[in-house]
Amino acid sequence: MQLTAMRALVTGANGGIGAAIARALHGAGATVVLSGRRADALRPLAEALGARVVLADLSDRSAVTRCVDEAGPVDILVANAALPSSGPLLDFEPEQIDRALDVNLRAPIMMARAAARGMRERGRGHIVFISSVSGKVAAPGTSIYSATKFGLRGFALGLREDLHGTGVGVTTIFPGFIRDAGMFADTKVTLPRGVGTRTPEHVADAVLRAIRDDPAEITVAAFEQSLGALLAGISHPLVASIQRRFGGTAIAEQIAAAQARKR
Ligand SMILES: NC(=O)c1ccc[n+]([C@@H]2O[C@H](COP(=O)([O-])OP(=O)(O)OC[C@H]3O[C@@H](n4cnc5c(N)ncnc54)[C@H](OP(=O)(O)O)[C@@H]3O)[C@@H](O)[C@H]2O)c1
Numbered sequence: 001m002q003l004t005a006m007r008a009l010v011t012g013a014n015g016g017i018g019a020a021i022a023r024a025l026h027g028a029g030a031t032v033v034l035s036g037r038r039a040d041a042l043r044p045l046a047e048a049l050g051a052r053v054v055l056a057d058l059s060d061r062s063a064v065t066r067c068v069d070e071a072g073p074v075d076i077l078v079a080n081a082a083l084p085s086s087g088p089l090l091d092f093e094p095e096q097i098d099r100a101l102d103v104n105l106r107a108p109i110m111m112a113r114a115a116a117r118g119m120r121e122r123g124r125g126h127i128v129f130i131s132s133v134s135g136k137v138a139a140p141g142t143s144i145y146s147a148t149k150f151g152l153r154g155f156a157l158g159l160r161e162d163l164h165g166t167g168v169g170v171t172t173i174f175p176g177f178i179r180d181a182g183m184f185a186d187t188k189v190t191l192p193r194g195v196g197t198r199t200p201e202h203v204a205d206a207v208l209r210a211i212r213d214d215p216a217e218i219t220v221a222a223f224e225q226s227l228g229a230l231l232a233g234i235s236h237p238l239v240a241s242i243q244r245r246f247g248g249t250a251i252a253e254q255i256a257a258a259q260a261r262k263r
Contacts, residue, residue: 012081016182176221196222
């Protein structure tokens with residue numbers, strides 16, 4: 001696929017999945033603008049791709065639309081940045097909840113609003129939201145994260161309908177457990193036998209497919225997580241009892257402990 005002459009803005013570009021997405025878009029010929037909140041973390045990738053960097057802390061409301069403005073007219077927006085926000089609700093301070101809602105949900109909404117205006121005028125563009133299987137299945141220790149990721153799903157589906165027929169596509173991607181790099185891999189938690197993983201490159205491939213084919217949703221997850229996501233739409237209690245039976249609570253506690261510093 002040739003994305004030559006297209007400009008793509010990727011948020012959270014220094015993260016495990018964001019970097020893979022940026023590399024894939026660059027490899028497909030797009031001009032990539034990398035966004036993140038730390039210049040030093042973005043520099044190696046920016047140099048490797050010859051990409052411009054726009055610094056923005058997405059928990060700072062004034063920085064969110066400024067990020068899109070500074071990127072210039074974009075044909076592709078990949079709203080990827082997020083906090084893991086894992087753990088039981090009662091372990092969160094109010095400002096940590098606000099930060100999660102701002103970075104994971106409010107920022108993608110406001111950035112999509114800012115980017116979609118120009119895309120609609122030019123009659124072309126694609127907005128990709130990186131949600132999570134936690135945007136379809138609620139598990140222990142994911143109340144805040146799932147609130148943001150389910151929210152992103154509803155927003156994206158509604159936005160897709162708003163933009164139908166304008167030449168601007170909207171796709172949401174739902175990764176399951178991702179190995180090698182990213183917020184789950186960073187925890188070093190070992191998953192129970194039978195729980196599979198995918199790679200950041202699988203998610204990046206899904207982004208390219210989203211832009212090419214404009215599906216509403218793509219799940220990038222091992223079979224049992226994809227099935228769980230499907231079943232959860234029919235019966236949450238069924239999926240919750242399966243999770244409990246296979247040790248979901250203990251795994252959730254280990255992941256939350258390892259991610260607590262990222263709140
Ligand atoms: N990894 C998985 O297993 C998995 C599974 C399902 C969904 N996802 C989703 O995939 C996306 C990418 O996650 P990842 O695994 O690549 O995680 P990651 O390596 O932790 O990357 C997250 C990115 O978001 C950025 N970010 C966090 N807070 C920010 C803020 N206030 N302002 C601007 N940027 C901020 C991070 O910047 P800093 O480096 O400065 O913190 C980092 O670049 C997320 O939407 C995540 O929810 C991941």
